[in-house]
Amino acid sequence: MIKESCKVVAIEHLTLDGVYQAPARIDEDVRDGFKHGGWSKAGNDPKMQEVIGKQMSGGWSLLAGRTTYEDLYEAWPIRQPASPMTQALTSVKKFVACHDSNYKLSWENSTILAGEASETVAKLKKEHGKTLVIFGSGMLVRSLMQHGLVDEFVLMIHPLVLGEGRRLFDNETLFTNFNLTNAVNTNTGVIIATYLQK
Secondary structure, eight states, rough: OOOOOEEEEEEEEEEETOOOOOOOOTTOOOGOOOOTTTTTGGGOOOOHHHHHHHSSSSSEEEEEHHHHHHHHHIIIIITOTTSSHHHHHHHHHHEEEEEEOOOOOOOOEEEEEEEOHHHHHHHHHOOOOOOEEEESSSHHHHHHHHHOOOOOOEEEEEEEEOOOBBSSSSSSOOOOOEEEEEEEOOOSOEEEEEEOOO
């Protein structure tokens, strides 16, 4: 019997102009002089936690790029050690895509995927039996998308335009069709749209 590949789900906060950079905090990601960090805070709504909670229910593992892995580690076990989210993220299996095979992982239950992400994640999808959930990690998502390795996108689209910042879909993105499978409107004007890549 052939084992089915596991699913990769990317969960992203986006502005109307497609920016994913630094949604949570001012100092989260200041690359390229980005000054709008923390832009998603005004859109926070309990419905977001419901949608994310569904993705984290059952069997799942975390897949992250190195920058997001470090940010999650600092944000949860360092800054909020006693929270339920910290417990969930600490106990879950974490896979970190990184070119540096000598990179030191600071969080327990973490495994490095050294090398080209398209190759290491494709291999992991065939061998791993649980859904791989990505929070943020825009560069990783963009790379995986070019190789058809992201199965589902959960996009939290905020009603604002920043006019600058790193965008998830830009002029280097390949032509891609999506199927909308679910849409939720929040009281803060955020649309949570779930898409399957065709």
